[in-house]
Amino acid sequence: MKFSIQGHWRGQQLDLQGQFAPGERVALLGASGAGKTTLLRLLAGLDHMPEAQIDIAGKTLGRAWQSPCSLVHQQPVMFAHHRVEQTVHFGARFRPNSQALPMREWAEALDLTDLWQQSCAALSGGQQQRVALLRTLMSQPAWLLLDESFAALDALSRVRACDVVADYCRRTGAGLLLASHHDSPQRILCDSAYSVDQLTGSYQPNLFDQLNRVSSEGGMTTLSGTAEQLTKGFLAVLVDRQSLYLAVPECWQPGNARISLEASEISIALGDQHQTSMVNRLKATVDSLVSIDGERVVVGLRLDQQRFSATISLWSRQRLELVVGQTVFAEFKAAAVQWHGQAH
Amino acid sequence: MILDAIGLTLRLAGTTTLLLLLICLPLAAWLASTRSRAKPWIESLVALPLVLPPTVLGFYLLLIMSPNSRIGAAWVELFGQSLAFSFWGLVIGSMAYSLPFVVQPLQRTFEGQGPLIAEAAHTLGAHPWQTFWAIRLPLAMPGLIAASVLGFTHTVGEFGVVLMIGGNIPGQTQVLSILLFDQVESLNYALAHQLAAGLVLSSLLVLFCLYRWNHQSVVRIGG
Numbered sequence: 001m002k003f004s005i006q007g008h009w010r011g012q013q014l015d016l017q018g019q020f021a022p023g024e025r026v027a028l029l030g031a032s033g034a035g036k037t038t039l040l041r042l043l044a045g046l047d048h049m050p051e052a053q054i055d056i057a058g059k060t061l062g063r064a065w066q067s068p069c070s071l072v073h074q075q076p077v078m079f080a081h082h083r084v085e086q087t088v089h090f091g092a093r094f095r096p097n098s099q100a101l102p103m104r105e106w107a108e109a110l111d112l113t114d115l116w117q118q119s120c121a122a123l124s125g126g127q128q129q130r131v132a133l134l135r136t137l138m139s140q141p142a143w144l145l146l147d148e149s150f151a152a153l154d155a156l157s158r159v160r161a162c163d164v165v166a167d168y169c170r171r172t173g174a175g176l177l178l179a180s181h182h183d184s185p186q187r188i189l190c191d192s193a194y195s196v197d198q199l200t201g202s203y204q205p206n207l208f209d210q211l212n213r214v215s216s217e218g219g220m221t222t223l224s225g226t227a228e229q230l231t232k233g234f235l236a237v238l239v240d241r242q243s244l245y246l247a248v249p250e251c252w253q254p255g256n257a258r259i260s261l262e263a264s265e266i267s268i269a270l271g272d273q274h275q276t277s278m279v280n281r282l283k284a285t286v287d288s289l290v291s292i293d294g295e296r297v298v299v300g301l302r303l304d305q306q307r308f309s310a311t312i313s314l315w316s317r318q319r320l321e322l323v324v325g326q327t328v329f330a331e332f333k334a335a336a337v338q339w340h341g342q343a344h
Numbered sequence: 345m346i347l348d349a350i351g352l353t354l355r356l357a358g359t360t361t362l363l364l365l366l367i368c369l370p371l372a373a374w375l376a377s378t379r380s381r382a383k384p385w386i387e388s389l390v391a392l393p394l395v396l397p398p399t400v401l402g403f404y405l406l407l408i409m410s411p412n413s414r415i416g417a418a419w420v421e422l423f424g425q426s427l428a429f430s431f432w433g434l435v436i437g438s439m440a441y442s443l444p445f446v447v448q449p450l451q452r453t454f455e456g457q458g459p460l461i462a463e464a465a466h467t468l469g470a471h472p473w474q475t476f477w478a479i480r481l482p483l484a485m486p487g488l489i490a491a492s493v494l495g496f497t498h499t500v501g502e503f504g505v506v507l508m509i510g511g512n513i514p515g516q517t518q519v520l521s522i523l524l525f526d527q528v529e530s531l532n533y534a535l536a537h538q539l540a541a542g543l544v545l546s547s548l549l550v551l552f553c554l555y556r557w558n559h560q561s562v563v564r565i566g567g
Contacts, residue, residue, distance in 0.1 A: 046463050064466035077464035081482045090478065094469030132464075139468040
């Protein structure tokens, strides 16, 4: 998909240009009002800007119903006269379906099986959002555009919805554009990023460069590793040749994995002598020390290849006498490790 | 005489309502979503019969339908019969007269659906006709029923237009309201009472059923 959307439109100056490979999974980053929804609506053909040039799979974008992109609206749109089953089948009716999709399996994963015969009008916001997602997947778009489509879901349903979307992309080779205020769906599903700031867009080939840079002020870092095996009720993941352990996720398989660490949940120790009941100890090198707000220090830590950060108090830093280049141990509980899915 | 008038009235109202629905469904769907500059003009034209005295409408329709006008002459050429003072003349007059009562509830219903409903269907790959039949029309059913009931009862109750273009020919153009007028003129109050009370009761009953049903239905008239 290639787009060049430049010019004055509805009282705004737009400058959105980009090119995504087929099947690419792109996180749309940017503050609210930055223009993410504007971009998604133009790509879906729901809004039309005469100067915009949008080519998808070598074809110029036509009207919304001819577009190979499907947008799942932020507010789920339900057809009040449909039951859940009807509306999901309605989704499958119009585009040529290149392959059979496991509708019932996904419905089960999205917790919709019990609602299958219920009227769409009677569902809660979160239920409607899951129905709208499944309906859109069944229409088999070549590009799935999600605009805050997980916003009304709780944490567990969000992860399951991400699994379903990942399964859809894997089976059909479809691409994904995902705008989300919660960053966990993006960490699970996306590889690259497109940042929109004040209606101007820019592309980043590596999403985690972008997300983890924000976390240099503390916050969350995503690391990639290899899921290995179950050990004493925990899942062992190898990150830069060191093992760490986390609570066993609902669904996993050996292979690529993404895990994320929250900087504020990591503490720093100097030697082996303080071996405690903590599960995780990663040997790392201090990369940087940045003081924030006069009370806390962000410690940049380097493993073999990857970096992450820990936030500690100024007092701890002085007590440990930390310097750049020093070897330390980053300690954190298994519960502090977040499972962010398995990259494809 | 009464039975003739009742039969004719029902036939007129039924035909008028059916034809009006055919015209008004696409018109209302278009009016509800268009941003065209012509929209206020067309809305004004549609609403005109609400404010005009029926006699004004009837007068112009009579001029158009007379065999001296082009349209009237063409009709005589085609069907061998004058349009004025005929059943089909009444149908056309009633359609003009009841137009706003059918267009407006439909338009309100389609407007109440908002733009997102159609967008969601389009983004699943359904083109506008498929969206209309599968989504917008079923959702507009309450408005459709309201429009049919209002169009029907309003046609049953019309008087001025019928008198101007249909006259008072028993079995052909003598509908219930004209028959009632006729009976009052000839001081036949007993029959007039029966007709008037019958019209009041039947109209009341139909409207009661409409509102009762609307109160219970999930998707209400007007969104």
